[in-house]
Amino acid sequence: MENTDTIFALASAQGRAGVAVVRVSGPQAFDSVKSLAKSVPEPRKTSLKTLWNGDEPLDQALVITFEKGASFTGEDVAEFHLHGGVAVVQSVLSALSKMKGLRSAGPGEFTRRALENSRMDLPQVEGLADLIEAETEAQRKQALNIMQGALGKKCSLWREKLLRAMALLEAVIDFVDEDVPVDVSPEVIELLTSVRCDLIAEISGHVASERIRDGFEVALVGAPNIGKSTLLNAIAGRDVAITSEIAGTTRDVIEVRLDLKGLPVTILDLAGIRESKDTVESLGIDRAISRANMADIRVFLVENEVDVKNLEVEPISGDIIVIGKGDITDSDGFRVSGITGLGLEALLDDIYKEVSGRANGSSSLIRQRHLEAIVNAEKNMTSALETIMSDAGLNELAAADLRFAIFALDSLVGRIDVEDVLGEVFSGFCIGK
Numbered sequence: 001m002e003n004t005d006t007i008f009a010l011a012s013a014q015g016r017a018g019v020a021v022v023r024v025s026g027p028q029a030f031d032s033v034k035s036l037a038k039s040v041p042e043p044r045k046t047s048l049k050t051l052w053n054g055d056e057p058l059d060q061a062l063v064i065t066f067e068k069g070a071s072f073t074g075e076d077v078a079e080f081h082l083h084g085g086v087a088v089v090q091s092v093l094s095a096l097s098k099m100k101g102l103r104s105a106g107p108g109e110f111t112r113r114a115l116e117n118s119r120m121d122l123p124q125v126e127g128l129a130d131l132i133e134a135e136t137e138a139q140r141k142q143a144l145n146i147m148q149g150a151l152g153k154k155c156s157l158w159r160e161k162l163l164r165a166m167a168l169l170e171a172v173i174d175f176v177d178e179d180v181p182v183d184v185s186p187e188v189i190e191l192l193t194s195v196r197c198d199l200i201a202e203i204s205g206h207v208a209s210e211r212i213r214d215g216f217e218v219a220l221v222g223a224p225n226i227g228k229s230t231l232l233n234a235i236a237g238r239d240v241a242i243t244s245e246i247a248g249t250t251r252d253v254i255e256v257r258l259d260l261k262g263l264p265v266t267i268l269d270l271a272g273i274r275e276s277k278d279t280v281e282s283l284g285i286d287r288a289i290s291r292a293n294m295a296d297i298r299v300f301l302v303e304n305e306v307d308v309k310n311l312e313v314e315p316i317s318g319d320i321i322v323i324g325k326g327d328i329t330d331s332d333g334f335r336v337s338g339i340t341g342l343g344l345e346a347l348l349d350d351i352y353k354e355v356s357g358r359a360n361g362s363s364s365l366i367r368q369r370h371l372e373a374i375v376n377a378e379k380n381m382t383s384a385l386e387t388i389m390s391d392a393g394l395n396e397l398a399a400a401d402l403r404f405a406i407f408a409l410d411s412l413v414g415r416i417d418v419e420d421v422l423g424e425v426f427s428g429f430c431i432g433k
Contacts, residue, residue, distance in 0.1 A: 224272025
């Protein structure tokens with residue numbers, strides 16, 4: 001797609017910095033360099049230039065140009081690496097704004113042009129957005145993997161196999177009145193089975209992938225005044241929850257996000273679970289039970305392990321049971337105390353072991369639309385397989401199912417039918433991307 005206008009924006013963070021980068025993309029990118037720097041350096045080679053606004057010097061900057069087809073956007077691109085003072089950046093942006101044919105970029109517009117010019121597919125765009133937002137090492141690795149094209153490469157391979165299978169079926173359809181020398185069914189079944197197994201594996205790992213992207217939720221569950229809020233404060237390293245000897249102090253869900261050895265984890269402090277005639281406390285208890293049931297892991301704080309049966313939340317595999325207020329109890333079992341730190345490190349280690357085990361099963365599907373596309377493709381492939389294996393001679397129906405499966409994969413990578421999702425994807429981008 002050819003854009004006739006040229007866009008520019010600050011590509012680094014707002015505010016004072018050691019270095020600020022202003023990016024220009026479009027057919028007049030090199031003209032903007034010539035106007036400001038008086039000459040255009042050789043593409044892909046850094047050059048030290050004094051930037052001018054007429055006869056007035058603006059800054060001494062490093063200037064880099066990238067020719068069309070070899071740049072991030074696929075267009076002619078220029079970058080000005082300026083001294084990062086606010087006034088310096090503003091002076092250069094002001095000079096660019098006065099050039100005919102140049103305009104300020106919108107949110108994510110550089111990346112959108114990269115998509116339109118086939119420099120990136122849609123999952124790579126989403127991976128870039130996640131990479132910018134990444135707060136933990138696991139999120140960084142996952143986002144970088146997608147940005148480098150992992151999902152797009154898988155889709156291309158699956159698409160190639162499906163096209164081969166469809167071509168074989170359509171060859172039989174085209175020569176229905178003639179004897180086809182080879183039975184194509186075994187090869188078609190092998191191709192579809194191979195792709196279907198891959199898709200099922202991706203689907204099964206999507207929950208772990210979403211948790212890496214959004215964070216695993218760990219709920220602190222227990223009766224009132226068992227030490228949940230004190231424990232949360234100890235984990236956070238600061239006072240985030242009000243603690244009191246009065247039972248029922250916590251009435252809403254309090255969340256603390258952690259980077260737990262590279263994995264994103266959100267600890268939930270919930271209202272103490274008990275029978276209550278207080279309307280507000282009862283609402284908090286109902287919310288606590290609901291969030292506890294939805295959490296990935298529950299840490300049950302109890303006076304003794306028998307108390308778990310009284311909390312209206314059933315422990316499942318992966319949950320952790322600990323003795324609360326471990327500094328003032330003689331109960332047997334794994335004890336923890338938010339006041340003294342007793343058992344705190346061991347508790348965090350147990351949580352990490354559980355979430356890291358789940359993260360190991362992640363796939364390349366990091367967003368809901370990825371999952372929906374793969375599920376649609378798998379359903380159509382399953383239908384095609386059942387038709388072929390029925391030996392009913394309904395190759396036209398099987399071929400139609402494969403077209404729908406290919407359509408789903410194409411929508412996933414952004415080849416077709418994605419205009420309705422582009423606005424949402426790019427709305428989260430900063431201006432300079």
